[in-house]
Amino acid sequence: MNQRIAETFARLRSAPPRGLAAPEQRDGGQRCGLVAFVTAGDPDRARAGRILRAVDAGGADVIEVGVPFSDPLADGPIIQRASERALAAGMTLAATLDVIAEERRAVRAPIVLFTYANPLVRMGLTRFATRAAEAGVDGVLLVDVPLEEAAPFHDVLCAAGLDPICLVSPTTSDDRLRRSARSGRGFLYAISRFGVTGVRDQIAREAQALVRRIREQTTMPVAVGFGLSRPEHVSQVSRWADAAVVGSALVAEVAKHADSPALEARVTAFVRWLRNGNEPTA
Amino acid sequence: MANDTAVAATPGPVFAQRDPDERGYFGPFGGCFVPETLVAPIAELTEAYFRARQDLTFREELTRLLHDYAGRPTPLHEARRFSVDCGGARVVLKREDLAHTGAHKINNALGQALLATRMGKQRIVAETGAGQHGVATATVCALLGLQCEIYMGAEDMRRQALNVFRMELLGGSVHRVDAGSCTLKDAINEAMRDWVTHVHHTHYLLGSVLGPHPYPLMVREFQSVIGQEARAQCLARFGRLPDVVVACVGGGSNALGIFDAFIADSSVRLIGVEAGGDAISPGRHAARFAGGAPGVLQGTHTLVLQDANGNIEPTHSISAGLDYAAVGPEHAWLAAQGRAEYRYASDAEALDAFVTLGKREGILPALESAHALAAVRAIGRDLGREALVLVNLSGRGDKDVQSVERALAAHVHARQEAEA
Numbered sequence: 001m002n003q004r005i006a007e008t009f010a011r012l013r014s015a016p017p018r019g020l021a022a023p024e025q026r027d028g029g030q031r032c033g034l035v036a037f038v039t040a041g042d043p044d045r046a047r048a049g050r051i052l053r054a055v056d057a058g059g060a061d062v063i064e065v066g067v068p069f070s071d072p073l074a075d076g077p078i079i080q081r082a083s084e085r086a087l088a089a090g091m092t093l094a095a096t097l098d099v100i101a102e103e104r105r106a107v108r109a110p111i112v113l114f115t116y117a118n119p120l121v122r123m124g125l126t127r128f129a130t131r132a133a134e135a136g137v138d139g140v141l142l143v144d145v146p147l148e149e150a151a152p153f154h155d156v157l158c159a160a161g162l163d164p165i166c167l168v169s170p171t172t173s174d175d176r177l178r179r180s181a182r183s184g185r186g187f188l189y190a191i192s193r194f195g196v197t198g199v200r201d202q203i204a205r206e207a208q209a210l211v212r213r214i215r216e217q218t219t220m221p222v223a224v225g226f227g228l229s230r231p232e233h234v235s236q237v238s239r240w241a242d243a244a245v246v247g248s249a250l251v252a253e254v255a256k257h258a259d260s261p262a263l264e265a266r267v268t269a270f271v272r273w274l275r276n277g278n279e280p281t282a
Numbered sequence: 283m284a285n286d287t288a289v290a291a292t293p294g295p296v297f298a299q300r301d302p303d304e305r306g307y308f309g310p311f312g313g314c315f316v317p318e319t320l321v322a323p324i325a326e327l328t329e330a331y332f333r334a335r336q337d338l339t340f341r342e343e344l345t346r347l348l349h350d351y352a353g354r355p356t357p358l359h360e361a362r363r364f365s366v367d368c369g370g371a372r373v374v375l376k377r378e379d380l381a382h383t384g385a386h387k388i389n390n391a392l393g394q395a396l397l398a399t400r401m402g403k404q405r406i407v408a409e410t411g412a413g414q415h416g417v418a419t420a421t422v423c424a425l426l427g428l429q430c431e432i433y434m435g436a437e438d439m440r441r442q443a444l445n446v447f448r449m450e451l452l453g454g455s456v457h458r459v460d461a462g463s464c465t466l467k468d469a470i471n472e473a474m475r476d477w478v479t480h481v482h483h484t485h486y487l488l489g490s491v492l493g494p495h496p497y498p499l500m501v502r503e504f505q506s507v508i509g510q511e512a513r514a515q516c517l518a519r520f521g522r523l524p525d526v527v528v529a530c531v532g533g534g535s536n537a538l539g540i541f542d543a544f545i546a547d548s549s550v551r552l553i554g555v556e557a558g559g560d561a562i563s564p565g566r567h568a569a570r571f572a573g574g575a576p577g578v579l580q581g582t583h584t585l586v587l588q589d590a591n592g593n594i595e596p597t598h599s600i601s602a603g604l605d606y607a608a609v610g611p612e613h614a615w616l617a618a619q620g621r622a623e624y625r626y627a628s629d630a631e632a633l634d635a636f637v638t639l640g641k642r643e644g645i646l647p648a649l650e651s652a653h654a655l656a657a658v659r660a661i662g663r664d665l666g667r668e669a670l671v672l673v674n675l676s677g678r679g680d681k682d683v684q685s686v687e688r689a690l691a692a693h694v695h696a697r698q699e700a701e702a
């Protein structure tokens with residue numbers, strides 16, 4: 001069990017409510033956490049570390065760092081393009097770990113890698129886990145490794161003190177939810193909808209029903225992601241989940257300001273906006 | 283009733299003879315590496331497939347369609363004039379190019395579309411490289427009244443423009459994919475994204491022995507009809523088994539389709555031929571056994587062309603159908619066991635074989651199949667006149683005529699430049 005992730009969710013569950021939503025809309029007075037996703041090395045390697053710090057400064061409770069991969073089949077166009085930009089800029093899994101190692105002391109939030117299996121397989125699972133743990137990674141989310149294939153990955157990650165984060169979706173049966181909660185550590189990542197990552201106007205109806213089913217099976221914290229893009233979504237999710245994941249919307253913000261000297265300030269403001277609902281300012 | 287007798291006498295595909303383990307592994311290769319949302323639909327598909335293949339009604343319906351609609355059995359043709367180019371070895375061609383739609387792809391498309399209908403799925407998505415699988419899919423969708431969405435890389439749409447129009451004529455919608463190298467791999471990514479978004483009413487009709495379990499098994503079993511027929515035809519015609527069976531390998535469905543019947547015949551050499559492109563260097567070929575390393579791509583653990591960081595390398599082949607970075611997991615396993623051998627033929631060798639077969643036999647092969655023919659010329663020279671070489675002529679070359687014209691013109695141009 002990774003300490004930083006466990007403490008983060010314990011703090012979220014005990015914290016007084018704040019942010020956009022009125023306190024009476026909340027169950028049990030907890031604050032919803034924000035998991036903020038950025039693609040490592042987008043727009044380039046030089047600013048990768050500064051962007052992590054900017055996300056942290058905006059108040060993200062967990063930072064999800066996407067490892068760029070040539071064939072991101074679970075991702076929609078926004079993160080696909082970010083992955084392409086990062087790869088074109090020479091970003092790799094090894095370089096991602098280097099950036100995290102450089103920034104670990106400066107970044108308060110737990111860091112979770114979001115990755116496809118192949119870069120890890122290529123590096124070697126044990127070598128990866130050792131390097132990731134040394135770099136200060138807290139958890140690893142393997143988007144194309146379902147429970148049936150997870151054992152060799154999870155064993156190595158757990159041995160290195162890294163939390164394997166399990167994904168569950170509206171198609172996941174109750175039995176699988178239980179097994180995911182047993183096999184995973186840290187929190188469960190609930191995929192809110194059918195489809196790939198991206199920006200959507202509304203939270204899918206399936207999301208709340210899924211979280212309700214998860215709650216019946218486990219007390220493990222739940223983060224809801226896929227499609228969430230606005231503070232209203234974050235506060236809506238806060239009524240029934242521990243955290244909301246915003247990915248594509250933040251990645252789009254990075255892309256929009258990639259050429260601006262104020263990139264980091266915009267990222268911080270955007271994350272703060274997601275958390276608090278204040279209008280983003282430069 | 284005469285027709286029924288003919289159907290009954292035709293060898294059909296074989297099922298449940300050589301299953302992988304229950305998680306879909308052939309030795310260390312295979313498995314099911316998919317996003318969580320696809321796990322339940324794939325479990326549903328696996329269960330439906332395992333039920334269907336035990337169901338006599340399903341098998342009879344499939345065999346009847348293969349016979350009456352696809353035109354099976356396809357003939358075996360002894361290529362006497364081509365054999366002169368192959369050191370005199372007897373070369374026999376399994377004429378999958380004569381199946382309806384012009385390639386072996388129809389065997390699998392019919393099987394999976396029947397299965398989709400049984401599962402109540404009204405919408406089909408598929409990827410296509412050379413366009414033959416897309417055409418076969420659009421064809422069976424028209425036959426069975428299913429909605430058909432085909433994903434195709436922009437580069438492949440350019441070089442296989444004729445097949446794009448054929449798919450549209452058959453009622454399919456062709457979606458252009460501009461990501462990555464704009465070829466088969468990128469079309470598969472996009473088809474999987476579509477599937478994960480529309481899982482409830484959509485079946486993903488994957489065209490090769492690739493992807494997550496149960497696809498490598500299911501596609502091989504639907505294609506196994508090729509080898510069943512060819513083995514019986516060889517025994518009937520020549521009174522013996524072939525010495526060598528040769529097939530091109532992109533994902534590897536036509537190869538496994540013909541190899542399958544001969545796996546237990548230890549005297550029969552099985553040779554798969556990959557695309558050597560214009561050089562065995564990164565990005566210039568698609569020879570996974572020459573330049574690949576174990577990895578996970580698009581649902582399966584197999585040999586993959588990749589860089590040191592685990593990103594998938596671009597591939598190149600003159601033939602769109604072989605232009606893919608991973609090989610079917612069962613091929614990786616057959617190679618690891620030493621049961622099958624894999625070699626490659628270059629663009630130039632394939633082009634030469636394409637032209638030669640046309641002139642010698644009056645058959646224009648698909649550029650994919652021309653890779654197998656190119657290898658046969660070398661194999662035949664090694665084996666000599668006593669050898670009987672069975673080649674899977676997996677498709678016809680009409681779709682490639684324009685590509686070949688361009689390539690030959692470029693070839694002539696390059697030679698003139700060199701001479702000047």
